[in-house]
Amino acid sequence: MGLNSFARTLARQMDYFSRSPQDSIQNVRGEISQVKDVMVQNIERVLERNDRIEILIDKSNSLNNAAFAFRKRSTALKRKYWWRNQKLVALVVFAVVVFVYLLVASACGFPTLSKCRS
Numbered sequence: 001m002g003l004n005s006f007a008r009t010l011a012r013q014m015d016y017f018s019r020s021p022q023d024s025i026q027n028v029r030g031e032i033s034q035v036k037d038v039m040v041q042n043i044e045r046v047l048e049r050n051d052r053i054e055i056l057i058d059k060s061n062s063l064n065n066a067a068f069a070f071r072k073r074s075t076a077l078k079r080k081y082w083w084r085n086q087k088l089v090a091l092v093v094f095a096v097v098v099f100v101y102l103l104v105a106s107a108c109g110f111p112t113l114s115k116c117r118s
Contacts (some may be wrong), residue, residue, distance in 0.1 A: 108116035
């Protein structure tokens with residue numbers, strides 16, 4: 001009984017120690033695989049984020065260029081309408097001067113203004 005019992009205990013111990021390191025190695029390999037998968041996912045997310053950031057930078061540069069072009073066109077348009085307004089004011093002033101002249105000339109004798117020269 002003592003030898004049989006020892007043989008069984010020895011067999012159990014040999015079985016335990018021959019399986020146990022293998023199980024822990026498999027566990028470590030599984031954990032390493034999980035960590036590797038998480039790292040790959042994180043790297044993919046960072047790359048996607050980088051792509052989105054680059055797209056955002058391109059869009060902001062495009063918007064900046066459009067704003068600059070708009071500012072130039074609006075300044076040119078403002079200048080154009082300012083000159084148009086100045087021309088209109090000059091025309092109105094000229095028309096008022098001509099009207100006043102015609103009014104005075106009609107009262108004083110039109111061609112020579114002889115009635116007003118006394």
